[in-house]
Amino acid sequence: MILPKRLTKPTKLTVKFALEELMREEEKAKEKMYRKNYWLCEGIIVKVMSKPLANKGYYKQKGVVRKVIDKYVVEIETLDNKHVLRVDQDELETIIPHIGGLVKIVNGEYRCSNARLVGVDTNKFCAKVKIEKGVYDGRVPNAIDYEDICKLA
Template identity: 45%
Template sequence: MGKHDFLTPKAIGIRMKSKGLQKLRWFCQVCQKQCRDENGFKCHTTSEAHQRQMLIVANDPNKFMSGYSEMFEEAFLENLRRRHGTKRMRATHVYNEYIADKMHIHMNATQWETLGSFVQYLGRIGKCIVDETEKVIKDKKTREREETESDANCSGKRHAVGAIMEEDERHRNKKSRRLEEESKCLRKDNWVVTGIVVKVMNKKVGDGQYYKCKGAVKDVEDKFCASVELLDSGDVLRLDQDDLETVIPKPGRKVKIVNGLGRGCTAKLLNISVADFCARIRIDSGSHRGEILDRVEYEDICRLADEQS
């Protein structure tokens, strides 16, 4: 048989089902997005929209879990009230009706591990009259065996929010390790380059008259020897990079990354931590454009000569 036409009821129904209930492990409760396979879920968890949502959740995870629990409870009881009223029903039957809605709140995003614990909760707070039937009453040995297996598999079922946060944490750690390795590869002994402003730190240069004077690097020879034109006097000095020090501008100014990750790129200085002698920057050029680096040492960045102080 041929395929159904695009706008036929059958084709529409198939598309709705394909976008609905699928594997739970590929569902992102935080973003309310169902992915169709593992690759799609991986792409979603690395997307900018998902990262923004995870930052919001990470600020107060208990608040989100409580919210999901409340929505799950309200929707479950609403389904029970509308379809069955005060009739005596099996919890599994009501639950299967509830999850038929593809936009339902998944139980593993709530505070309840199992349907049984949720039903017992409803009985304790008096919202439902709960009784155990012969079908669900198990003998003591069976219960003990299940509890032992549950303890042995302590990794078992995790909350959806917690699982997503763990995956997000692994992704950040992996990215951090990659950036750290790349930073080590780009770190060199020489850092002085043309187009930056440096400070003279050798008291013996000019008998001390140039000590702590700032100048622009005009030329570099043999990677370590720089020709520096002083900003105040206009004098040109030939100095080794050991006699110089990087100059850190005010936050909001452009800087040059002279060593480590992003070496050779320009960046924006976001803020400075005087106590830790480090800065926070955003790379504005190169392959890492847009990335924000925290705790960048003063020695790795320098003010640009064409930036006004």
């Protein structure tokens, strides 16, 4: 590290802050690179939030994603009556399990990893998870948005 003449020696504190800032910037860059505008995958439990399907009694019903048709459309099997529906991702919401439950990370840097829910921060609308299966096995990311994780079937 090259320092201007008037600065003598960096303190441990300034080096620590500089490293933390670099790590935050790197994490933001990775997050932007891995973030997609689609999040559907098989084996997750979702909630139907479609107003047109409300007339047929499916509004706010939960279902398991059985088949991904394309990036934005899935076939789900409802948990209550086992009906199969074809639904667009804009009409679905992710489900957050109880603490200790299994989740799939559906968006962001850790996408496609299975994890266990460790805690939730209701003020920041984010969750803390410990990754159990995937490339990042054992890692505990800082905070993952609610919509980036979904309960596993």
